[in-house]
Amino acid sequence: MMEAHANPDDLDLYALGTLDGEEKQTLEAHLRDCPACAQKLAAARQRSALLGMSAVPVSPRAQVKSALMEKVHAEKRQVSQPSPTRARKKRWGLRFSLGFGLATAVLVFTTFELARQDLERGKRIKQLEAQVAQNAAAMDAMGQVTGAPDSAEVTLLEQPGGPPGQAHVVYNARMGVGVYSGQLAPAPAGKSYQLWLVPASGAPVNAGLVEANQQNGAVVMRLTPGLVAKAFAVTLEPAGGMAQPTGPKVLVGAAS
């Protein structure tokens, strides 16, 4: 039985690729439902990737680079005229990219400034690094989703009587991955905004909590691959979110 949150050792071993058997299956099941642990996994992957730097750097033979550059030079990059659908996706990509780029650059700069000024602020630095990691993961998911021809773009609009706001979701049902970006009025004290995927049949699926301002730091949804969305909605829920929606819909957008 998985604990409330994953054991940090398990996350490290999973990131390293060495966890197997029942432990791996249990952890993967937990990660699907626990955004907090999924975020910790990003830090674990960082540590895992660093291990490669314990190998002594070695320059490849000169002819490796020569051959590469010859291929590059010979390869005429095909810049085809984008289709209308493709063009729209690229605009979304640009929207997200600008946000991620700005937020990531600011966070990276702030991180190193803090490190230089005061080592006691290590805790804050780790928080910033986690945000950078989240942005980088979001950036990559954005690249995958917006680049896929079978992704759908959904605009979520404010509802009568609800707070002002608007959001956008780019979702790929095949991958079960989506990217949410948007802006809402701040949630009241003790409340959280929660994003839901509304399937064609069955109960809404929890897609995670979203902040009021997700313009510069989008949320990546990782749902079950193959899950087709009829709509997306944001509801106002008790702080921390609920297993099923209980509060008013503040943003709604049909997927088709």
Added chain:
Amino acid sequence: MTTSLEQTPDSALIGKVMAGDESALSALYDRYAPMLFGMLMRVLKDQQAAEEVVQDLFLQLWREAGRFDASRGSLPAWLMVIGRNRAISRLRGRRDRELLEEHEGDFASAFVSSANIEDEAARAQLARSVTTAMEKLPAEQRQVVELAYFEGMTQSEIAAKTGSPLGTVKTRARSAMQTLRQMLG
């Protein structure tokens, strides 16, 4: 490569690559190929195979530079994580790992603070820190980590290879991870 490109941040070089600037790709190659190739040689122990992975990755970077334009610091992560996956896939015929991680896309988060390793001295410093952390592990723990990272073995496979009970391998792996977590943050 011009001197100015040596000092140019990854993000700017990637932008130039997107615009078709071959010298920018050359600069990125000079910056990261040794780190990547060193790791690949450790995994593959085959110069030609490691060179092919290096060339494939940089060719892919040339073709898909747009994936990195706003994700500063994601490039070395991509090179190291995907490079390792491809190397282990070649080594062990485990295409599943490569597919899983490339599609999950978590690789970009692997070097969250990598902006500072654009500089050669910073890369060397970080490499020293990692090497020191590994050296401080007890030999049996270090062996478990190295078999996992450089040979892509699961705990069960490590137990079979070393002849140690699975429970012992798990304990060593967890102890090693705890130590590395403390040392590397």
